[in-house]
Amino acid sequence: MPIQHLTDSIPATNGRQPTLLVQDLAFHYPDGHEALKGVSLQVAPGEKVALVGPNGAGKSTLMLHLNGLLQGKGVVAVSGLPVEKQNLPLIRSKVGIVFQNPDDQLFSPTVFEDVAFGPLHMGLPEADVRARVARALAQVGMAGFEQRLSHHLSLGQKKRVAIATVLSMDPEILVLDEPSAGLDPRSRRALINLLRDLPQTMLVSTHDMMLVYELFPRTVIMDEGVVVADGATQELLHDAALLEAHGLERPYLVTVTTAG
Amino acid sequence: MHINVFDHYHEQTTAVHRLDPRVKVVVVVLFILSNALLPDGVWLAYALMGLLIWLAARAANLSMGFLVKRSLIVLPFLLAAITIPFTLPGTTILTFHVGQHALSMSDAGLIRFISIMVRSWLSVLAAIGLTATTPFPDLLHALRHLHVPRVLIAIISFMYRYLFVLADEALRLLRARESRSARSLAGKGGGSIWWRAQVAGSMIGQLLLRSLERSDRVYNAMLARGYRGELLTMTTHEMTSRDWWVGATAVTLLLLIQVGGHTFL
Numbered sequence: 001m002p003i004q005h006l007t008d009s010i011p012a013t014n015g016r017q018p019t020l021l022v023q024d025l026a027f028h029y030p031d032g033h034e035a036l037k038g039v040s041l042q043v044a045p046g047e048k049v050a051l052v053g054p055n056g057a058g059k060s061t062l063m064l065h066l067n068g069l070l071q072g073k074g075v076v077a078v079s080g081l082p083v084e085k086q087n088l089p090l091i092r093s094k095v096g097i098v099f100q101n102p103d104d105q106l107f108s109p110t111v112f113e114d115v116a117f118g119p120l121h122m123g124l125p126e127a128d129v130r131a132r133v134a135r136a137l138a139q140v141g142m143a144g145f146e147q148r149l150s151h152h153l154s155l156g157q158k159k160r161v162a163i164a165t166v167l168s169m170d171p172e173i174l175v176l177d178e179p180s181a182g183l184d185p186r187s188r189r190a191l192i193n194l195l196r197d198l199p200q201t202m203l204v205s206t207h208d209m210m211l212v213y214e215l216f217p218r219t220v221i222m223d224e225g226v227v228v229a230d231g232a233t234q235e236l237l238h239d240a241a242l243l244e245a246h247g248l249e250r251p252y253l254v255t256v257t258t259a260g
Numbered sequence: 261m262h263i264n265v266f267d268h269y270h271e272q273t274t275a276v277h278r279l280d281p282r283v284k285v286v287v288v289v290l291f292i293l294s295n296a297l298l299p300d301g302v303w304l305a306y307a308l309m310g311l312l313i314w315l316a317a318r319a320a321n322l323s324m325g326f327l328v329k330r331s332l333i334v335l336p337f338l339l340a341a342i343t344i345p346f347t348l349p350g351t352t353i354l355t356f357h358v359g360q361h362a363l364s365m366s367d368a369g370l371i372r373f374i375s376i377m378v379r380s381w382l383s384v385l386a387a388i389g390l391t392a393t394t395p396f397p398d399l400l401h402a403l404r405h406l407h408v409p410r411v412l413i414a415i416i417s418f419m420y421r422y423l424f425v426l427a428d429e430a431l432r433l434l435r436a437r438e439s440r441s442a443r444s445l446a447g448k449g450g451g452s453i454w455w456r457a458q459v460a461g462s463m464i465g466q467l468l469l470r471s472l473e474r475s476d477r478v479y480n481a482m483l484a485r486g487y488r489g490e491l492l493t494m495t496t497h498e499m500t501s502r503d504w505w506v507g508a509t510a511v512t513l514l515l516l517i518q519v520g521g522h523t524f525l
Contacts, residue, residue, distance in 0.1 A: 108417070
């Protein structure tokens with residue numbers, strides 16, 4: 001029996017507009033592969049939500065819908081603004097997507113130009129752009145790297161600059177695709193601290209269950225194009241049957257601390 | 261894994277390095293242009309052009325040895341001019357016999373050939389000097405200030421950014437092949453030439469496919485940050501009076517050599 005605890009586990013938004021609203025979103029790729037089969041999800045302002053699930057569950061496809069890079073059947077709205085063609089420029093300044101591979105995210109020769117890309121395309125005046133770049137780089141601990149060439153940075157540095165490239169746009173929600181993948185322990189720790197300190201609403205797709213346990217009070221589990229569970233991380237990570245049914249693992253440390 | 265062979269820039273703080281990139285680009289382009297316009301066989305003018313490069317290299321604290329070494333990679337391309345000594349009419353100075361055919365080399369042709377070689381080589385040296393003293397992003401800024409079409413600059417910029425990624429990708433493919441190119445004690449390793457060619461072919465195909473997929477993802481990343489078809493950038497250079505003076509002096513010298521080359525030498 002598939003485990004469904006959907007409707008009752010969506011946290012109350014206290015009458016406020018949810019930062020992110022996804023309703024019955026369905027999408028199939030041109031080759032016919034059905035990636036999303038009716039996904040519904042709400043994220044309240046300030047919430048930090050983990051999105052987990054096996055490869056091919058539709059997590060990345062869902063992310064591409066959040067700023068209209070893909071458009072399927074159903075509703076996607078950011079702070080009440082529907083993701084539709086005429087709203088796209090505004091939507092894209094509200095939703096900061098950081099892709100998994102920083103070599104895709106960082107496409108300019110220098111760090112400065114990459115972080116300035118978003119604000120410049122938002123039509124901000126130069127002084128403003130400069131201030132935002134300086135602030136975003138300081139936020140991710142990369143101040144002073146403005147003139148460095150992206151291809152000379154380490155992976156950990158690239159990941160942080162990639163986050164700065166969307167922070168400079170002052171988004172309402174940060175959407176990160178596997179931010180800790182491929183990082184060494186020290187870079188991973190720096191990244192976790194960074195994500196903890198950022199005030200933005202967050203939706204983070206990851207396979208790193210320890211990261212989920214540490215950072216995100218709420219977890220959404222996706223599998224085969226649908227949301228199969230949505231609730232408090234503490235509860236979900238202790239539901240061994242649920243995790244196993246969707247190819248996930250309870251982090252060893254969680255098991256140990258629970259037993260002790 | 262970093263491949264830095266494309267990075268020619270040498271970090272220093274000499275007067276040449278600090279010069280506005282626009283001045284350097286304009287001077288080098290004019291240098292190459294006037295090189296191309298000099299007549300054949302004006303050796304003194306060529307020597308003066310070489311002297312300019314030598315002076316600039318000294319001021320930039322670059323060794324001539326470095327410039328010359330870097331310039332060697334373009335020499336094979338100069339061989340494209342190899343037919344000139346044999347096709348230009350003039351007094352025959354040397355005849356080769358190939359079977360029943362005879363190839364005769366003319367004096368005018370030889371002079372033109374050597375002139376082309378020298379001038380091309382000088383131009384290459386100047387270009388190498390430019391990239392060794394100017395960070396690549398600054399070169400792009402200079403082109404932007406000089407109103408080179410934006411699309412062209414964007415293409416060069418992406419090429420520069422992804423050359424490294426592509427080279428890394430190719431290196432990974434090569435390593436993956438290496439590490440599986442084993443050989444058992446019994447069998448003969450390596451396979452046939454045809455089979456190896458097929459492997460190389462599919463590796464090139466892989467590289468192309470991966471690049472295509474990457475271009476999709478990069479485009480998505482651009483759209484996600486508000487790209488709407490026009491690449492916006494900020495450029496930060498200010499011309500100082502020193503930049504103007506150096507630029508004017510260099511252009512005057514080039515003009516003098518050019519005029520001299522056409523009239524007196």
